[in-house]
Amino acid sequence: MAIYVVTGANRGIGYEYCRQLQGQGNTVIAVCRAVSQELKQLGVQVEEGIDITSDASVADLRSRLQDTAIDVLINNAGILKRVTLDNLDFDSIREQFEVNALGALRVTHALLPNLSSGSKVVLMTSRMGSIGDNTSGSSYGYRMSKVALSMAGKSLAHDLKERGIAVAILHPGLVQTRMTHFTPGGIPPEVSVQGLLARIHELTLENTGTFWHSNGEVLPW
Numbered sequence: 001m002a003i004y005v006v007t008g009a010n011r012g013i014g015y016e017y018c019r020q021l022q023g024q025g026n027t028v029i030a031v032c033r034a035v036s037q038e039l040k041q042l043g044v045q046v047e048e049g050i051d052i053t054s055d056a057s058v059a060d061l062r063s064r065l066q067d068t069a070i071d072v073l074i075n076n077a078g079i080l081k082r083v084t085l086d087n088l089d090f091d092s093i094r095e096q097f098e099v100n101a102l103g104a105l106r107v108t109h110a111l112l113p114n115l116s117s118g119s120k121v122v123l124m125t126s127r128m129g130s131i132g133d134n135t136s137g138s139s140y141g142y143r144m145s146k147v148a149l150s151m152a153g154k155s156l157a158h159d160l161k162e163r164g165i166a167v168a169i170l171h172p173g174l175v176q177t178r179m180t181h182f183t184p185g186g187i188p189p190e191v192s193v194q195g196l197l198a199r200i201h202e203l204t205l206e207n208t209g210t211f212w213h214s215n216g217e218v219l220p221w
Contacts, residue, residue, distance in 0.1 A: 003027045005070050007052060007107060008077030010036040013124070013172055013196075016189040017074055018044050020197065029068070031061060031077075031107075052077050052103030062110045070114040072200060074122040075104035083141040093141035100145035105152045117164025120203050122196075123153040127171045127213065132220030150211060150221070157209030166208040170196055173214045 004021050008014040009030035019042060022028045028044040035048045047064055051057040078100045081092045104123055115121070127133055129146025153169040160167060173195070176186040195214030203210075211219045 001025045001027065002071035003029070003069060004072045004074060005029045005031060005065075005111070006074045006076055007031045007050075007104075009046075010034060010039050013175060013189055013192060014074075014076040015039055015042075016193040017076060017196070018042055020190070020193050029065070029070075052107055053098040055106065058106050058110045061107070062113075065111070065114060068114055069116065070111060070119060072120045072122065073108060073111055073115065074124070074200075075107055076122075076124045077103060078124060080139075080142050082139060084138050085140070088140065093144065096141035096145040097148060100142070101148035101152060104149055105156075108156065115160075115163075115165055119165045120200060121153075121156060121160065121165060121167045122200055123149055123156075123167065123169050125150045125153065125169050125171060125211070127219060130211075130220050153211075154209050161205055161208055164205065166203045166205050168200060168203045169209065169211045170199055171211070171213050171219060172196060 004026055006014055006017045006028065009018050010032040015038060018028050018030050018039065022042055022044050030039055030044050030046045031050050032048050033051055035046050039046060047061055050061050079096055081096060083089050083092050108121055126146045128139060128143050129150050131147065150169050153167055157167040172192045174186040175189055175192045192214050199212045199214065211221060213219055
């Protein structure tokens with residue numbers, strides 16, 4: 001069994017990652033700002049009080065983990081705030097960049113000493129960050145930050161390949177979570193995570209840097 005670190009683990013897709021991974025017998029380290037009751041009840045190792053937008057907080061996480069060898073780092077933490085052209089909130093756009101793009105890169109960089117050949121890094125991006133698939137516009141902060149995250153993932157795939165570390169850039173699908181206001185057209189988190197874990201299992205140095213839908217479809221940039 002493997003050691004997984006999951007950020008944004010207190011609810012939604014992050015929680016479901018933790019639940020399924022623990023159920024498979026893996027060691028799960030759940031990282032979050034504030035622990036939820038359901039996450040507490042899982043019985044996984046929880047590292048709370050971690051703000052991925054803060055250098056000092058992420059350094060604290062690195063210190064807590066010490067020399068723990070990480071097999072898979074899942075950068076799941078993210079936020080979605082609606083920003084339209086008629087309501088162009090630049091503070092909101094900056095916040096989404098800090099969390100969605102820079103936060104994931106900050107965590108990955110800090111935990112590089114815990115990764116080794118054979119380890120995997122996962123970036124949870126979104127189809128809304130696909131330029132080729134953008135047919136509706138708007139959502140400026142979320143779309144732009146997810147494009148930036150995907151670019152970071154592609155660069156990491158190149159830079160980490162020589163170290164034997166593969167990188168997946170994953171879209172979970174439209175999922176029924178609080179972030180999406182439990183959209184009735186979405187899929188349950190358990191179905192999404194089943195697909196995401198299949199993609200992580202398939203990840204190798206040969207397909208590192210691929211932008212995948214949870215269902216296995218390769219998405220356009």
